[in-house]
Amino acid sequence: MQFEVETRDPECAARTGRLTLPHGVVETPVFMPVGTQASVKALSQEDLEAIGAQIILGNAYHLYLRPGTETLEAAGGIHRFMQWNRPILTDSGGFQVFSLAEMNKVTREGVTFQSHLDGSRHLFTPEKAIDVQTSIGADIMMCFDECTSYPVPRDKAEESMRMTLTWAEACKRRWLERDPERQALFGIVQGSVYLDLRAECATALAEMDFPGYAIGGVSVGESKEEMVSVVEATAPRLPEAKPRYLMGVGPPEDILEAIERGVDMFDCVMPTRNARNGGLFTSQGRLNIKNAQYARDFRPIDPDCDCPVCRTYSRAYLAHLYRAGEILALRLNTLHNLFFMLQFLARTRDAVRAGRFRAFKRTFLQAYSSRECGIA
Amino acid sequence: MQFEVETRDPECAARTGRLTLPHGVVETPVFMPVGTQASVKALSQEDLEAIGAQIILGNAYHLYLRPGTETLEAAGGIHRFMQWNRPILTDSGGFQVFSLAEMNKVTREGVTFQSHLDGSRHLFTPEKAIDVQTSIGADIMMCFDECTSYPVPRDKAEESMRMTLTWAEACKRRWLERDPERQALFGIVQGSVYLDLRAECATALAEMDFPGYAIGGVSVGESKEEMVSVVEATAPRLPEAKPRYLMGVGPPEDILEAIERGVDMFDCVMPTRNARNGGLFTSQGRLNIKNAQYARDFRPIDPDCDCPVCRTYSRAYLAHLYRAGEILALRLNTLHNLFFMLQFLARTRDAVRAGRFRAFKRTFLQAYSSRECGIA
Numbered sequence: 001m002q003f004e005v006e007t008r009d010p011e012c013a014a015r016t017g018r019l020t021l022p023h024g025v026v027e028t029p030v031f032m033p034v035g036t037q038a039s040v041k042a043l044s045q046e047d048l049e050a051i052g053a054q055i056i057l058g059n060a061y062h063l064y065l066r067p068g069t070e071t072l073e074a075a076g077g078i079h080r081f082m083q084w085n086r087p088i089l090t091d092s093g094g095f096q097v098f099s100l101a102e103m104n105k106v107t108r109e110g111v112t113f114q115s116h117l118d119g120s121r122h123l124f125t126p127e128k129a130i131d132v133q134t135s136i137g138a139d140i141m142m143c144f145d146e147c148t149s150y151p152v153p154r155d156k157a158e159e160s161m162r163m164t165l166t167w168a169e170a171c172k173r174r175w176l177e178r179d180p181e182r183q184a185l186f187g188i189v190q191g192s193v194y195l196d197l198r199a200e201c202a203t204a205l206a207e208m209d210f211p212g213y214a215i216g217g218v219s220v221g222e223s224k225e226e227m228v229s230v231v232e233a234t235a236p237r238l239p240e241a242k243p244r245y246l247m248g249v250g251p252p253e254d255i256l257e258a259i260e261r262g263v264d265m266f267d268c269v270m271p272t273r274n275a276r277n278g279g280l281f282t283s284q285g286r287l288n289i290k291n292a293q294y295a296r297d298f299r300p301i302d303p304d305c306d307c308p309v310c311r312t313y314s315r316a317y318l319a320h321l322y323r324a325g326e327i328l329a330l331r332l333n334t335l336h337n338l339f340f341m342l343q344f345l346a347r348t349r350d351a352v353r354a355g356r357f358r359a360f361k362r363t364f365l366q367a368y369s370s371r372e373c374g375i376a
Numbered sequence: 377m378q379f380e381v382e383t384r385d386p387e388c389a390a391r392t393g394r395l396t397l398p399h400g401v402v403e404t405p406v407f408m409p410v411g412t413q414a415s416v417k418a419l420s421q422e423d424l425e426a427i428g429a430q431i432i433l434g435n436a437y438h439l440y441l442r443p444g445t446e447t448l449e450a451a452g453g454i455h456r457f458m459q460w461n462r463p464i465l466t467d468s469g470g471f472q473v474f475s476l477a478e479m480n481k482v483t484r485e486g487v488t489f490q491s492h493l494d495g496s497r498h499l500f501t502p503e504k505a506i507d508v509q510t511s512i513g514a515d516i517m518m519c520f521d522e523c524t525s526y527p528v529p530r531d532k533a534e535e536s537m538r539m540t541l542t543w544a545e546a547c548k549r550r551w552l553e554r555d556p557e558r559q560a561l562f563g564i565v566q567g568s569v570y571l572d573l574r575a576e577c578a579t580a581l582a583e584m585d586f587p588g589y590a591i592g593g594v595s596v597g598e599s600k601e602e603m604v605s606v607v608e609a610t611a612p613r614l615p616e617a618k619p620r621y622l623m624g625v626g627p628p629e630d631i632l633e634a635i636e637r638g639v640d641m642f643d644c645v646m647p648t649r650n651a652r653n654g655g656l657f658t659s660q661g662r663l664n665i666k667n668a669q670y671a672r673d674f675r676p677i678d679p680d681c682d683c684p685v686c687r688t689y690s691r692a693y694l695a696h697l698y699r700a701g702e703i704l705a706l707r708l709n710t711l712h713n714l715f716f717m718l719q720f721l722a723r724t725r726d727a728v729r730a731g732r733f734r735a736f737k738r739t740f741l742q743a744y745s746s747r748e749c750g751i752a
Contacts, residue, residue, distance in 0.1 A: 022477055037696075037697075037700040037702060038693070038696065038700075039697055039700070039702040039704045041702065041703055041704075042703040042704065042705055042706065043704065044708070045688070046688075062700075066695040066696065066699060066700055067671065067692070067695075067699075070672075070693060071672050071696070073676070074672050074692075075674060075690070075692060075693075081690075081693055081696075082693060083688050083689055083693070102712075122599075178630070250551070266392060295443065295447060296446075296447050296450050298450070298451060308422075312421075312422075312459050313459055314451070314457075316443070316447060316450075316451060316457070317451075317457055317458060319443075320413075320414065320442065320443040320447070320457075321413075321415055323442060323443075324413040324414075324438075324442055326413060326415040326417065327418040327703060327706055327707070328415045328417075328418065328420055329421065329706065330703055331420065331703070332420070337679070
């Protein structure tokens with residue numbers, strides 16, 4: 001993996017870069033659609049290519065449970081299994097072990113948990129998380145981290161952060177024993193909303209020298225202000241020459257705040273999940289296709305959008321599909337929302353390259369906040 | 377509407393033809409994918425074009441209830457509403473009024489029923505069914521018929537068949553008052569499995585001179601042999617120069633029997649519905665992707681198939697998507713099954729043109745019945 005910072009905005013920490021991975025080059029800042037179970041919900045791989053997705057996410061917890069590492073190995077890895085030939089990043093499953101599974105016990109060794117699918121018992125250690133991600137074979141894998149809930153007392157956050165550092169060392173050791181040329185490994189900063197813990201964790205991880213770094217444990221219920229403070233306390237302590245990934249973020253306005261503070265990579269289920277609930281992004285803000293006003297509105301979702309959905313279908317048709325429970329509604333809404341996010345990031349990159357990020361941010365937010373119509 | 381019979385098989389009543397409609401030419405025999413609510417379930421209109429669908433179905437009962445004729449008229453008709461620019465046929469809703477709605481009363485005038493969506497009360501008369509279908513604006517509309525269940529006593533079947541004939545006259549009168557150049561109207565033969573009733577109904581409808589004729593009231597629980605007998609008693613009594621449509625049929629083997637007896641058009645939810653339950657067609661017979669044996673089977677669904685799914689994805693991936701409840705499973709399975717049906721009809725047309733329909737039928741059925749693996 002190689003990362004080159006290409007341009008820096010003169011007024012803030014925003015930057016563009018090129019992340020070269022075994023399956024292709026990713027231009028940053030980048031939004032990564034979430035394909036937890038080796039599928040970005042409701043889309044095909046052809047759809048994702050058509051809208052310009054550069055890299056997608058998979059999840060080690062889900063893929064370990066189903067289809068399982070033996071099947072993924074037999075397929076020759078996740079790229080061949082799902083026929084997606086561009087880069088993939090897998091989350092280690094740390095977050096899911098804590099949020100989805102019935103958790104049994106956390107020790108220094110790892111986490112014993114019960115599958116949310118069938119109640120079967122499993123142990124994820126840092127080493128196991130790396131082994132699973134090696135079987136999956138994504139371009140980037142993530143350290144196994146302990147993700148605290150929000151709010152959490154300071155002593156628990158500190159203990160958890162130290163566990164994450166211990167596990168990060170174990171992950172790195174295991175990764176170096178495997179095939180570090182084929183798959184990069186990112187460290188994950190924890191520490192909840194305690195900025196000194198975040199700073200300490202970032203500094204310690206930076207000393208371990210990972211190919212890239214993530215800010216985890218956000219988007220768990222904290223305020224936007226707290227999230228921005230965490231980024232502000234963390235990003236500057238991560239090596240300038242390495243990519244920075246803010247996990248699980250987020251709405252366009254949050255992404256802009258993070259880019260302004262030097263973040264390069266984002267993922268979030270919101271565009272895909274909202275789409276399945278009828279919530280659609282437009283340059284003028286969000287709308288909900290379930291609202292009665294769209295039933296005979298024959299305009300596209302967003303007259304300024306050039307996506308395959310807006311070029312063809314009307315709000316009235318999409319409203320009908322949604323109400324009628326047609327599966328096509330899920331796909332078209334998802335296609336539009338992801339196109340919106342990918343285009344939004346592409347325009348942000350252009351703005352940074354042109355040295356006018358803050359002007360772009362102002363203009364975007366002005367239009368984007370001009371309307372907010374009954375989002376679910 | 378124009379229909380020309382192009383070739384006739386020397387050994388049987390199989391034939392090929394060209395049906396010229398306002399939105400394009402349809403080569404017959406043809407399979408028409410079912411898009412009840414202005415959407416072929418799980419597919420986009422681009423998908424349908426890509427796999428070569430020539431004409432699709434809509435349903436007057438469903439579309440009348442949702443989105444309603446006012447919306448369809450405001451959109452400029454169903455083609456513009458759903459952005460499908462090839463031919464469409466709408467069923468009159470006769471079958472649905474009897475099978476889906478809570479029925480209140482059938483009189484000579486028509487049927488009073490309660491919507492299956494919200495319990496609201498509606499009256500469908502033959503005239504109303506034509507008016508609704510005129511608002512929808514499909515290339516072909518169907519007469520409003522009384523569809524009996526199976527089995528049904530002879531006297532009830534006869535009474536119902538006579539009602540259908542009365543309604544057919546009323547439909548024709550109303551159709552001629554509207555725009556008969558823009559939309560063709562097909563008569564529907566009823567009479568359950570009573571072959572003399574079928575013959576009488578066919579003869580009476582033929583005298584009314586419709587642009588085309590359908591055989592209705594099949595695929596309602598009767599045996600394959602009974603269905604074939606009905607076709608055999610009916611098709612020869614329908615005008616040779618007009619298209620013949622067997623409603624709601626069916627599996628490939630039934631379609632071959634009907635083509636052999638002179639039928640030109642088919643529709644069935646089976647390929648799309650089976651797909652959503654994991655049942656997939658192959659040249660060697662059907663398979664169910666849920667079966668454990670496919671979990672690590674990295675071959676395509678059908679090695680002989682050239683569809684977008686078989687060209688890209690493995691059985692193992694499709695099995696995973698299905699088990700994981702991924703929406704993409706529904707789309708890929710549907711795309712494959714419809715491609716299979718459309719290709720099967722294309723190959724049948726080629727065989728008829730080459731004067732070797734019966735040899736084709738034999739070869740196809742031999743391969744197709746060679747395996748049957750746990751279909752749901």
